[in-house]
Amino acid sequence: MILADKITQLRKKAGMSQEELADRIGVSRQAVSKWEGSLAVPDINKIIALSEVFGVSTDFLLKDSAEMPPDAPGEAADAESTGREDSPLHPVSLETANLFLQNNEQNALFIAIGVMLCIISSVVLILTESLAGIIFLLLCIGIGVMIFVSRGLKSEEFKFLEKEPLDTAYGVEGMVRERQKNYSGTYIREMTVGIGLCVISCLPLLILSGIMGEAWETVGVALLLAFVGVGVFLIVKTSIIRSGYQVLLEEGNYTRKAKQTSRQIGGIYWSAVTAAYLLISFLTGRWDMTWIIWPVAGVVYGIL
Template structure:
């Protein structure tokens, strides 16, 4: 239970309205409403006054727990006390910043997911028209016109998706430090973020299940229709249905991962843990040099042999090798420590 919940619970236990509590504290009803909705945190003097009015200890109000603590209270926010080995320049995230970031992310998550789905769906028309033009007699359009129309639609859909990604990046640009820098949460922020995360976890689990199941089932139309008509239009429709199902699955996965990722960034969990951020910073130079070399090798080999249909194998091979390179780098760092 966080401070906001405790204020609301204690007020209701005493049978007071928000106006009555506000009158006793000398604040407006809107202030009490913001405290109870975790939109803001009361000042220390108001917390001291509430402890007297409600007849509870300040420990009970300040600590994110269900009951009072016997230890002496420290008014410095526990969330903002840096570790002993911190450099002293860790950025503190206020409640307003955290709420703004979570609200923007939740608002944009569906739009970003729709952008990913657009990218997956973009080649459908080109595949369909290409299949129709290849049929005996050439239905509807000649091959050149089919490719031109399909490619135009593909570019339009990809352009729309990219515009969404840029829009999202612009809106969250000021919060980029959450992904790269160690942070500390101001008093009360941890409890608010954890409450929102806990409330979203059931939806997150359901969305993950739906997304994964759809991606697995997407192979069914390709297999079934391909068997029924290996080289005809049914096989083409199988690919189209596959892309439609994959796009739906990707929508669920991307949307929920974007929202859940906002909680992890603020709480420094998972891929955004402090150790992971420090490791990424250490390996930044290695990453840049490695991928520049891989790109140079790929281009040199491809232009020399002109076998682009084979040289693509460099990329998955390089990705696997890159994981090994980072593993060796981290092992060396730990050994030095």
């Protein structure tokens, strides 16, 4: 067994991601990836560091004739250090990874639309204060909730990717990292514009009420919600797409340690925000004030 295969198997038996192993031996994740792909060979100091992390001898790592022991010390050591027993790794094929990313991109678009509908749902009610406004509000909320539920059900088969340690097949990580790299510019652009729209959303209200008078205040609030709706749409969409790459790479909020206390944000977060918005608005009747919930929720979601 060659060194690259030994590093890969020992790392996975120890329940570590490439990023975690890189941190422990003081190199970049890219260096570990090259070692495991036989694109580079660690120097002698790194060989010694690897032997200490995995609890094996340097001879075992360097000699191709040495076979992997049935129960490598690194596995027990990691289980003890993390305070848990090692969980079985779930295999992820290239086909599964592609299907997940395709489903995740669809989720991003539809969930973002659902959130935007919830945000702009009160626009007609604010402008007209009529039955038509209430009907429009209920329709938007209803459609949004249906989107959240349907996308959640369609994603059920991929839930294990967010909760369990993964054993990705050859080629999966390279494919995901390439797509992540290509998307990074779009993520930065859409996140920046989305947060910017939430921040400046109050300008129409200030300008119209200040220049045109209080009669235009409701129009300003409606425009404010439109700004926030578009901004949050961009934030939610780009955040979900980015999180899909992190799921497969077990990075960010989806490292193996984070999965022990994993939390689902997406639909649950926006459903809770919508419920709070409607409850507070109906109880107080201050639709002209409760809009502040949306820009705050949008910025918080972007941070999360």
